[in-house]
Amino acid sequence: MAENSAISWTRHTWNPWMGCTKISPACDGCYAEALMDKRYGKVKWGNHPRIRTGAHTWNDPFRWQRQAxxxxxxxxxxxxxxxxxxxxxxxxxxxxxxxxxxxxxxxxVYLLLTKRPQNIVKMVKEVGFMPPNVAFGSTVEDRDRLKQNLPHLIVAAGLRPLFLFASCEPLLGDLGDLSPWMRGDPDTQTLRDGERFEKGIKIGADGWPKLPAIGWWITGGETDQGGHKSRPTHPDWFRSIRDQAASFGLAYHHKQNGEWVPTQADDGEWPTDLPEFCRLTPSGERDDDGWPMQKVGKKFAGRQLDGVTHNAFPEVAA
Structure with missing residues (x-):
């Protein structure tokens, strides 16, 4: 359903079916619901039947394969x-x-991004095989989803996908220390001195989990979708993920800043007349010590982070 996707981190999008049910805060401003349910009325969102797409859409990958x-x-x-x-x-x-x-x-290379990583292993087993040309990814919008989703994504690494990735879009909070998920270990089965297994995961002598690295980190701010108004993302939250990925030599891709940018008056005082204004701290708490954010729109906010466009992709074998 897209020859060349407008999404910066993929060449194409392929939708074998349409429809979903909201399960996390990232779903609040669902683009797909706003487009295919609210605007076009092609499928009902929530606990309703999914709609399988037509033969033309199912044939698209074969055309892309021939071109590749x-x-x-x-x-x-x-x-x-x-x-x-x-x-x-x-x-x-x-x-x-x-x-x-x-x-x-x-x-x-199929990017299987899900908000339900706990289903990956079970559903692959139900199919009976896994294509060798897939990568598994999970949406991680805040610290709760970090704790809930990434352990399941790591477990799915046992199926040997091409790589693992995290989509932090919309980023709704500071994710904090990501080193347990970025510090890769090519041998997660053999114990060395001082290491141990806990619940099937190897713990290193330093007390940190020894896991396959989540090798690609994607970030993005939220945009308005239908009746849902975008929530601001503090640039420090993007910077934290960018800098940590760089320190581990991992691919980092910044899709967009969203609708909001930080704002400060020339005299250092906070402006008082900004439209749709809020104060937002890096920790996600709104208080008088926060940073002023001004809603300027997606086009003006752009994709650059500190003047740089981050377009990194993970490497895959030719």
């Missing part, structure tokens, strides 16, 4: 921007059919 063979590259394909590939309310046969398409288009 001609070009000699491996384009990224986001599956799915209008649904969740690991949605509980989807007919399991649809997922099996989608996996078969992925298997038959090996030059494409």
């Amino acid at each position: 063979e001609k070009d000699g590259d491996r384009p990224f394909v986001f599956c799915a921007s209008l649904a969740d590939i690991f949605d509980n309310q989807v007919d399991p046969q649809w997922r099996a059919d989608a996996f078969e398409v992925m298997r038959k288009t090996p030059r494409l």
